[in-house]
Amino acid sequence: MFERLSARLREAVERLRGRGRITEEDLEATLREIRRALLAADVHLEVARAFVEEVRQRALGQKVLESLTPAEIVLATVYEALKEALGGEPRLPVLKDRNLWFLVGLQGSGKTTTAAKLALYYKAKGRRPLLVAADTQRPAAREQLALLGAKVGVPVLEVGDGEAPESIRRRVEERARQEVRDLILVDTAGRLQVDEPLMEELARLKEALNPEEVLLVLDAMTGQEALAVAQAFDARVGVTGLILTKLDGDARGGAALSARRVTGRPIYFAGVSEKPEGLEPFYPDRLAGRILGMGDLASLAERVREAGLEAEAPKPAKEITLEDFLRQLQGLKRMGPLTEVLSLMPGAARVLPPGAGVDEKALRRLEAIVLSMTPEERKDPRVLNASRRRRIARGSGTTVQEVNRLVKAFEETKALMKSLERRKPRGLMGMFRR
Template identity: 45%
Template sequence: MLELLQKKLESVFRNLRGYGKLSEANVADALREIRLALLAADVHYPVAKRLCEEIQKSALGREALASIRPGDQFVKIFHDELVRLLGEGERGIRPERPIRLLLCGLNGSGKTTTAAKLALWFRKQHQKVALVAGDLTRPAAREQLQRLGEQIQVPVYSWPEGTPLETVVREGRARGERERVDVLIFDAAGRLDVDAELLEELAGVAGLWEPGESLLVVDAATGQVAVKVAEAFAAKVPLTGLVLSRADGDARGGAALSIQQVTGIPIKFLGVGEKPDALQAFVPERFVGRLLGMGDIVALVDRAQSEIDTQSMEEMAKRLKSNEFSLQDFLTQLRLMKKMGPLESLLALLPGLPGKEAVKVDEKKVKQVEAIILSMTPEERRRPGILNGRRRLRIARGSGTQVTDVNDLLRKFDSMRKMMRKISKGAGRGWPKLGFPGALSG
């Protein structure tokens, strides 16, 4: 998300690092470029203006530290101001249980998918969750929610076609109370565009449902349109938070930086993919860190903890230190990383990895690597040194590749293993130039 803005900011910061000190002139030049970059990312003009004014005050009114380069100090100022701007308002979901949650949004915003993501998010926190199919307007909306509910193992309360909306609201609420549900999520009807009928219907639903949380789902890629949609809904429905769907896209996405300031409604969640578990609680520090190229180690650890067997990884680390890291270990590591999500998205979470923007992981290459390793015998995977020309030809034929592909994988694996062993022993710092990403890039 906001990749173009990120690249522009990196360019501005790089130029500032070339100066001996921060001055009114070079700060003004930098802020001019930042303002233009924010507006190009579809950030609301008053928000961009206010942010730049606050940065200017801090940058020119702060005593420079001798140990910190001026450019780095400016980045810190920018970071702190952006975190402060995004951090205003109440975060998180209210802790009282049981809680009724109302989810609303336009058709196409990802509302129903988000309902399932929220349900899974709560279920992972050991909450008893249920979904109410309240979208009686969009064709097959109830069926879609039922399929998603089955996928994440969360019950969906649904009524036959033609059931009055008021009945769905009242009976859904009563059933949740009977079954002692901790979190009951009502997936309300959307429309193709904001209209008076939709808003009046939602106001009526909210009156009957009496939600503890009312969340609006908006498409992060729509920029200023998302801001206007949020303003229209907030005028009729007592919204307590926003969910930005498709926050993993590379569109301008300036809504994330301005929607809260314009509407006064805090962002509570980000949708970061299509899978049911692709939902993150919005944490300003982590969001800004990723925007400024500082990575998001917390998100990376969260993914790893949910997918990776710690004991297996510890055993693999021991084999690496004892020079026993094999192609079978490499294949296991590759498959674990694939379970954590697209490999390029994992690289984006790593702070300080040089050249990560240029690394393009070729998914076809990943499949090719798997095919090559699977065409080896267990002994060959354990001792790649025995792979002579005849064996390599057999492996190439078995995997549908060329001998040059097999040779290339073995060469990169050998380089990676040497570098990883060096780092694991504390003899080196930084990231291997021919490491895991290098072995899979096109």
């Protein structure tokens, strides 16, 4: 997501790089390109205009026309404006002793999946969630939530066809009291478009259940349509926060910038994959940095910690084995798709062209090759004769040539690491050694 917007914003700012003081015409030309980039990303016209005007005022306040580094100032200015447009400081719903939240949105926005993700997220934080399958309109919606609830280990209360809101409230309260549930997540009905019967149904259910939070689930790929959806739901049921889904897809980014700006409601969470664990708190500053190719070291560090990679002390090059290589490779897989990991690294956007990725299949083949080796072979690849290499190739579903390339690359990398270790300065005198 945001690849096209990122590329066009960086291109607009890069035109100023390497130049001395710029003129007002140069700044206006850059702002026009920024506005075009936002419109191409399906950002609402009024939102794009307001954003560009904010960048202009900030840039003039920073005296960019008098600066010797105009590109850096404009980049910093765009970053601050993006961060504010996306919400400024990160926010999450306030948890109380008793919490009942509504999930609303159009059919297909990902409400049901998001409800299960929220349940898993807060269950890991010590809460006792209860899922309520109140979507009686979409075929198999209740069955889907029941399956997802079983997958994440959270009970599900199913609403009956035509059940009155007062009956739903009584059953929810009784179930929550009996099982000591302190977070009730209600998956409500949706439609393919906003209509009066849908809003009337939600309004009656909201009046009966009195939720503390009404979370609008928006598909990040809907573009400007998300604006009308957000306004309609906010006007009728009072949206308190947003959840963006499918941020890992091919969305252009307009929904994230438009909905937050127009509704004034914070974006609480972002769906980053189809997996139950694929829900993350939304950090405006981190996303703004990623959009501008500045990386996201905080998210990268979190993924490293979650994968357990930072706990390992580095080994001397001579002691590194293919077993270590396998462990690191599996750790990288736990960090998520490598294309996403690369996007978190500062400057990666300038090196990788838009749409570029990592061949995940090739990495799986490397893992299969190492897994097909014996512990002795992983410890010392020098024992790999021709027959052993043929056996490894058969066991991993690869070729002998692929096995040879992996072993050769491993030995060359190890030799390079040894060379770097020898060149490493030792003590103060080593700093002056040539």
